[in-house]
Amino acid sequence: MIGVELRLMLRRRRVWLCWLLLCALPALVAVLLATTRLAPPPGRGGAFLSAVVSNGQLFPAAALALVLPVFLPITVAIVAGDTIAGEAAAGTLRYLLVRPVSRLRLLVAKLVSVAAFVLLAVLFVTVTSYFVGIAAFGFGPGGALGASGVASLSGAALSPVDLILRTAAVVGYLALCMLALGAVGLFFSTLTDSALGAALGVLALVVTSAVLQPLDAAAAIGPFLPTSHWLAWIDLYRDPILWDAVRAGTQVQLGYVLVAFGAAWANFTTKDVTS
């Protein structure tokens, strides 16, 4: 069933369009920066943006910071909201269930396909922006092909291998953050037959979380908001790595995945499929 789900996802034009748009936004920013050379001053604008002009290898980090707050959550909401509700609206849900595919297996397959989607999304953005960054800004001062060091946020130089490892960790961490949203979307998707409704529900959660996050009055629940750990990945580019925020974020996001998936299972397994 997982294989079926992955094949179904990979053949959807919507999914490829999401990936394409995610990769296109950083590319647009890169083109603008490269032609104008007007980088935002350090401390303003998107994270890393001031540094990329001098070293293109940092552009993947800048690109992730660009798509993370809005674009990436939107695509995740669309794909995750569609999981069960979309099948229900198309009528294919009932035919899958009488095949028979057990409801738990269907949910697991859906979650895996959402995980594959977010992982590939983050990965595509990282890889394309790496090449876009190099093409637009080069390797930075004194850089031969791939051999130059990149300065970490703390100033010390990172070797290329170190950079790749850290970037891989960032990709994994962001994919997990997005998967938490995806699991919530899966849950919402079992509540309704409207894929759009489920997707908007996910976005409502993101917006609510983003609104509450800076409020002092909401400080007590702050650490448990889904968006509050999204920027912890920046710590992975410090030297030495500051693990605290990343570790806390991983725990909270895993908690979201488990709770949302459990809720989805509890709701879906007893649900009357009347679509």
Place this chain on the structure above:
Amino acid sequence: MTAVIVTAGLTKRFGRVTAVDDVDLTVPHGVRFGLLGPNGSGKTTLVRLLLGLVHATSGSMEVLGRPMPRHAARVLPDVGTLVEGPAAWGHLCGRANLRLLDAAGSRRPGRGRGRRARVDEALDRVGLGGIDRRPVRAYSLGMRQRLGIAAALLRGPRLLLLDEPTNGLDPRGINEMRALFTELNAAGTTVVLSSHLLTEVEALCDRVGVMDAGRLVLTEDLTVLRAPTGRVLLRTSDPAAAAAVLDGRVEVRSGALLTVRHDDPAALNAELVTRGVPVAGLDAERRSLEQVVLALTGSGSDRVDVGHAAHRGRR
């Protein structure tokens, strides 16, 4: 002869509405069973209950000799079904749809072998053997319906549970599907179809169940329902002479057509001919399925409305 479907006191309520009300249905092995009833009488909900798509409020059921929905994983692979119209992934072609559907239900790794052949055979059977690669989104209603039936046939089911299987098909398509179902039935598949099209059921089925407002009000063999009524329809060029001869036995007289109370058309014919009355046509009157169903569902809903309003939770 074992039963393929047995339900006992099967009831399903959606909130205050009772969609299926205390249904005791038995479908014997090997029959072509037609489930009739007006729209909203609970046919589709009954089919969904049998497939484990909705959960019964009370009552029990067995399908293919096993309790459902507990043994769904064992039962459903042997059931081919069409529920409330066909459905497919619109962005894929028909063949890809069937392949994915075939892959979706299989747990054992060996099931993948022969998938291509299985899919091709199912498509062949419903007349889509030469289908091209255009997406299902671009299919006509009839083609979708055929694809849905192909999906139902994919696993060589022992029980076909079909909800309105001829929707969207043209008369030729309906005929083809009827022949297909009859052929499968002859090979041992039990066919259960629900429909509000009486002619459809009359042409295909040998046993019918009639539902009305959630209740199963009748299960009977079609031959019994359509037994002669004890009246004969007589067509004659001289109705006045016929009426004179059959004094008192003519129940209805409309132009050249007389309805005569008489058990035996042959004897009536002999009597008329010896008395010199020209007979143009003579046939034993049989109730049509339509008359049976209209009578049942009509009186059924009347009675239920008054007596069972509180119990049924409907006004």
